[in-house]
Amino acid sequence: MTKQSHNTVRQSMQERIETGEWALGGLIPGEIELAEEYGCARTTINRALQALADAGMLVRKRKGGTRVCNMPVRQAKFSIPVVREQVEAMGSQYRHRVLVNTKTTPPTSIATRLNISDSDKALYIETVHLADDRPFAFESRWINLKAVPNIVDAPFKDISVNEWLIRSVPFSNGDVIFSAINADEKIADCIEAESGTAVFVVDRTTWYKEEYITTLKLYYKPGFQLYTRF
Amino acid sequence: MTKQSHNTVRQSMQERIETGEWALGGLIPGEIELAEEYGCARTTINRALQALADAGMLVRKRKGGTRVCNMPVRQAKFSIPVVREQVEAMGSQYRHRVLVNTKTTPPTSIATRLNISDSDKALYIETVHLADDRPFAFESRWINLKAVPNIVDAPFKDISVNEWLIRSVPFSNGDVIFSAINADEKIADCIEAESGTAVFVVDRTTWYKEEYITTLKLYYKPGFQLYTRF
DNA sequence: ATTGTTATTATGTATGCACATAATATAAGT
DNA sequence: ACTTATATTATGTGCATACATAATAACAAT
Numbered sequence: 001m002t003k004q005s006h007n008t009v010r011q012s013m014q015e016r017i018e019t020g021e022w023a024l025g026g027l028i029p030g031e032i033e034l035a036e037e038y039g040c041a042r043t044t045i046n047r048a049l050q051a052l053a054d055a056g057m058l059v060r061k062r063k064g065g066t067r068v069c070n071m072p073v074r075q076a077k078f079s080i081p082v083v084r085e086q087v088e089a090m091g092s093q094y095r096h097r098v099l100v101n102t103k104t105t106p107p108t109s110i111a112t113r114l115n116i117s118d119s120d121k122a123l124y125i126e127t128v129h130l131a132d133d134r135p136f137a138f139e140s141r142w143i144n145l146k147a148v149p150n151i152v153d154a155p156f157k158d159i160s161v162n163e164w165l166i167r168s169v170p171f172s173n174g175d176v177i178f179s180a181i182n183a184d185e186k187i188a189d190c191i192e193a194e195s196g197t198a199v200f201v202v203d204r205t206t207w208y209k210e211e212y213i214t215t216l217k218l219y220y221k222p223g224f225q226l227y228t229r230f
Numbered sequence: 231m232t233k234q235s236h237n238t239v240r241q242s243m244q245e246r247i248e249t250g251e252w253a254l255g256g257l258i259p260g261e262i263e264l265a266e267e268y269g270c271a272r273t274t275i276n277r278a279l280q281a282l283a284d285a286g287m288l289v290r291k292r293k294g295g296t297r298v299c300n301m302p303v304r305q306a307k308f309s310i311p312v313v314r315e316q317v318e319a320m321g322s323q324y325r326h327r328v329l330v331n332t333k334t335t336p337p338t339s340i341a342t343r344l345n346i347s348d349s350d351k352a353l354y355i356e357t358v359h360l361a362d363d364r365p366f367a368f369e370s371r372w373i374n375l376k377a378v379p380n381i382v383d384a385p386f387k388d389i390s391v392n393e394w395l396i397r398s399v400p401f402s403n404g405d406v407i408f409s410a411i412n413a414d415e416k417i418a419d420c421i422e423a424e425s426g427t428a429v430f431v432v433d434r435t436t437w438y439k440e441e442y443i444t445t446l447k448l449y450y451k452p453g454f455q456l457y458t459r460f
Numbered sequence: 461a462t463t464g465t466t467a468t469t470a471t472g473t474a475t476g477c478a479c480a481t482a483a484t485a486t487a488a489g490t
Numbered sequence: 491a492c493t494t495a496t497a498t499t500a501t502g503t504g505c506a507t508a509c510a511t512a513a514t515a516a517c518a519a520t
Contacts, residue, residue: 005473006473040475041474041476043474043475043476044474061482062481062482064484
C-alpha cells in the first residue's frame with residue numbers, strides 16, 4: 001500500500017493466478033476495481049495486466065473484461081544456436097574448416113526453398129566446426145547470391161559464414177526444424193562417428209522481407225544436446 | 231504527424247534498425263529528441279523503445295542512453311510440445327495407452343532430479359502415444375508424489391498424465407533437452423522401429439517454486455520433426 | 461591526488477485526464 | 491417482431507506532468 005509499482009502489482013497478480021485464487025479461464029475484477037484494491041491508478045493496473053497478457057497468462061477483451069488464460073500455452077524461448085558460442089560455452093576453443101566453397105546451380109529442392117529459379121547459381125559451402133580441434137558439427141549450407149551478392153568477398157578464414165550473415169542481415173526471420181537421423185557415410189566421416197549413429201540435426205532457413213537468404217543443415221556430433229528453459 | 235501511436239512509432243524505429251540507419255551497437259537519439267521528431271509525447275516514445283528493448287533489439291541504460299543491440303541474439307519461441315496437440319495438428323486421431331503405472335523408489339539419477347531422498351517412492355508411468363492407432367511417441371515419466379499427491383486418483387483413461395499435470399500445476403517452470411539417440415530394443419519396440427534407428431528425444435523436467443514435479447523422456451517415432459519459427 | 465559533494469542527463473515510473481474503440485445491453489422506431 | 495439507434499461498460503491509447511533513480515561529470519574540500 002505504500003509503494004505500488006506496476007512490477008509489484010504484476011507480481012501480486014501473478015501469484016493470485018498461480019495459486020488459483022483467480023481460476024483458470026475465470027473472469028478477474030475490472031481495472032477500476034483493482035486500482036481501488038491496490039490503491040493505485042488505473043494506468044498502473046492496466047500496465048500490469050497488459051504485461052501478464054503479453055506473457056500469455058491473461059486474455060483481455062474490450063468489454064467482456066480480462067480472464068485467466070484457459071489453456072496455458074507453455075512457451076520456451078531459446079537462442080538460435082550459433083555454433084561458435086555453443087563451443088565456447090563449453091570452454092573449448094572454436095575453429096572451423098571450410099571443405100567446399102563453390103558457386104553452382106542447386107538441386108530443385110534447394111532452389112525452391114531459396115525461391116530462386118532452377119537455372120540461378122547459388123553459393124554452396126560445407127564447413128566442419130571444431131571444438132579443441134575435434135569435430136563438433138558439420139554444416140551444409142546454400143546461400144542466395146541475389147540476397148547477399150557481396151558475400152563472395154567475405155574472408156571465411158577469420159569469420160564463419162553464419163557470423164558474416166548475422167552481421168550483414170542482422171534482423172531476419174526464419175524457421176528451424178529439429179530432427180534425428182542415422183548418419184550416412186559422408187556425415188559420419190565429417191563428425192568422426194560410426195556410420196548409422198544417431199545424429200541431431202538442425203535445419204534452418206532464413207529470410208528478410210520476402211527474400212530468402214540462406215538454408216542450412218547442421219549435423220551435430222554424437223551425444224550433442226540442446227538445452228532450453230521455460 | 232497525424233496519428234502517432236506507440237505501434238507505428240515502434241514499427242518505424244524497427245525499420246531504422248533493420249535498414250542500418252541506426253547501426254548495430256550504435257547510440258540512438260534520446261527520448262526527448264525522438265519525441266520531437268515523431269511529434270508525440272515522450273511517454274509514447276518510451277513505450278515504443280521499451281517494447282523494442284523487450285524484444286531484444288535495443289539495450290537501454292540510465293544515462294548512457296539507448297543503443298542498438300550489439301550482437302543480436304536471435305531467439306525463437308516454441309510452444310512446449312504437448313503430444314496430443316502435435317498429433318491432432320496433423321489431422322490424426324489421438325489416443326494413448328498406459329503401459330506401466332507403479333509407485334516405486336526411483337533410481338538415484340531420477341531421485342536427484344526430483345530432489346527427493348533415495349528412499350522416497352515416486353510414481354513411474356510409461357505411455358505410448360498413438361496417432362490413428364499407430365505409435366507416435368513413447369513416454370517414460372517420473373512424478374514426485376509429494377508435489378502432487380492427489381495424482382493417484384486421476385483417471386488416466388480419459389486424460390493423459392501430461393494434461394492432468396498442466397491443469398493441476400498450470401504455471402510451472404522447466405527445462406527441455408533435445409537430443410538424438412539410437413533406439414534400443416525396448417524403445418524400438420514401443421515405436422515400431424528397427425533397433426538402432428535414430429530417435430528424436432525430448433527430455434523435460436518441470437518444477438514450481440523449488441519443488442520438482444515431474445521429469446520425463448519422450449522418444450518420437452522415426453522421421454519426426456519439430457518445427458519452429460523465429 | 462584522493463575523496464566527497466553537487467549538478468546534469470537520460471531513462472524509469474506513477475498519476476490524472478481525455479478520448480478512442482469494441483462489445484454488449486437497452487430502448488426506441490417502424 | 492425486427493431493425494436501428496443509443497447508452498453503457500471495460501479495455502486501449504495518448505498526453506502532460508511530476509518525481510525517482512542510476513550513471514556520470516564537474517567541482518570543491520581535505
